[in-house]
Amino acid sequence: MGKQGDWYLPEIRKDDGMTTQDYAYRRIFNAIMLGAIPPATSLTMRGLAAYLDLSPTPVREAIRRLSSDQAVEVLDNRRIRVPQMRIGRFRELIELRIVLECHAAVRALPHLADIAIADLAAVDARMDAALGMQDYDQLTHLNHEFHRRLYLSNPDQAIMPLIESVWLQLGPFQRQVLKGVQSYYLVDHHKTILSALRDRDADRLTVAIADDIRDGIGRSGAEALEGSQDLPPAG
C-alpha cells in the first residue's frame, strides 16, 4: 500500500469568507461522514496538510475539533486515526441515535410549518433520484440533510451538534450501509416519517424515526459486525 493511498478527501464547495482552518475541518469532516477514511487508518497532520496544500497549523486545529467531536482519536503516541468500531460501541451508538433523534423530532414537531414538510418531501424526492443514479455519496448527503432539516425546525434546539457527533462516529458505515440491500427500506421510512409529520402524530413519528435508523444503518452495520469483534473497513 502506498504511503498515502488509503484515504482521500472528497472535494467540497468552498464558500468564501471561509477560513482555511474551517475548510480543513469541513473537508475532513465530510470525508469521515462519507466513510472515505477507513477506520484504523493512521493519519498525520503533516500528511493531511500536504494533501490539502496547507500549512500544518490549520490542519492541527481542525483535527482538534474533530477529536472533540469524537470523530478521530489522538493516541498516546500522538498518532491520529479514525476509531476502530466494536460491536458493543456500535450498538450504543445506534441506541444513541434513536434516543437523540426521536427526541429531536418530537420537539421539532410543534415548530414545523406545512411548507417545511413540503421542503422535506422535496429532499426525499431528490434521494429517490440519487438512489436511481446510484450516487451513494449524494444519497448520504441528502439523508443527513433530510434529518437535519427536520431537527433544526426547532429554533431553540441544542441537540443537532450532538446528533452530528454520532453521525460522524457512524460515518465509516454509511457507505457500506447505503450500498446494501436495505437502501429502499430507508427511503420507505422517510415516507412514513413524512406521513407522521403531516398528521402531527408524535407517536407514529417516534416509531418511524426509530425504524428508519434501525433498518438503515442499524441492521446493515450489525450484519457487518457479526462474528467479528472488529469491523472490517468499509472499502
Added chain:
Amino acid sequence: MGKQGDWYLPEIRKDDGMTTQDYAYRRIFNAIMLGAIPPATSLTMRGLAAYLDLSPTPVREAIRRLSSDQAVEVLDNRRIRVPQMRIGRFRELIELRIVLECHAAVRALPHLADIAIADLAAVDARMDAALGMQDYDQLTHLNHEFHRRLYLSNPDQAIMPLIESVWLQLGPFQRQVLKGVQSYYLVDHHKTILSALRDRDADRLTVAIADDIRDGIGRSGAEALEGSQDLPPAG
C-alpha cells in the same frame, strides 16, 4: 471593569505527560464548567495565553476544541465568548440532560457491580461534607463525578462526551444553582438514585435522575431566567 478582571481560571491538578494544549483545554473547560467565566464575556486567545503564560498556539487549539464542545462560540468578528443563555435554549438543554442521562443510567445499570454502587455512595457522602463546608466548586465537581461514574460503568458507552457537552453549556448556571436554596434537594435525589441502583430498578432510576436534574439546575435556572429573555451573569 479591568481589561481582564471579569474572569479567572481556577487552577487544576497538572498531570505530567499532559501536553500544554491539553492543559489549556482542561483549565478553560473547568472554568466554564464551574461558571467562573460569565456568559457574554469577551475572551481573546492572546489574553488567555498571557494569563496561562503560554504562546497563543496551544490556546487556540484548546479554544477550537471547546467550540466543537459548544462551550464557547467564535463569532464572525472573531470574538470568542461563552454563549448568552436564552430561556428557550435553557429548556432544551434541561430536556436534553434528562433524555441523555436517563438513557445513560439505564444502560449502565446492568454493568453496575455492588462495589461500584458503594463507590457512588462514597462520592455522595463527600458531597454532603462539601455542602457542610459550603465549598461549592468542590460540590459541583463531586456532583459531576457522581453522575460520570454512574454512566461510565457501561464499558461500551459513547454517550459521556455528549453529556459533558451539555454540562458545559449549562456550566454558567452551576454556581448559581448550587448556592440556591435547592441544594439539599439535589443531595436527597442522589439518595433516591442510590436506592434505585441497589434495587436494580430502572423505572425508579429514571424518575430519580429526571427529578435530580429538574429540581437541581432545572428549577433554579428557570427561576433565574424568569421574566428576562437573557440570563443575568452568575456572578
Added chain:
DNA sequence: TCATGGCAAATGATATATCGAACCGCCTTG
C-alpha cells in the same frame, strides 16, 4: 529466519514572525 540495536528522517508540540482586519480613543466637525 528472526530478534535487536541504532541511526536518519519524519512527526507532533510549541513558539515566533508576519499580515491584514477589527477595535479603540481621540479629535475634528457640525
Added chain:
DNA sequence: CAAGGCGGTTCGATATATCATTTGCCATGA
C-alpha cells in the same frame, strides 16, 4: 454636546522555525 472619521494598537489566521520523540528501516548477530 453629539456624530463621524482617523490612526495607532490589538487581535486572529497562517506560515515557518525549532526541538524532543517517534517511526522506520537496515544492518548485525543469534
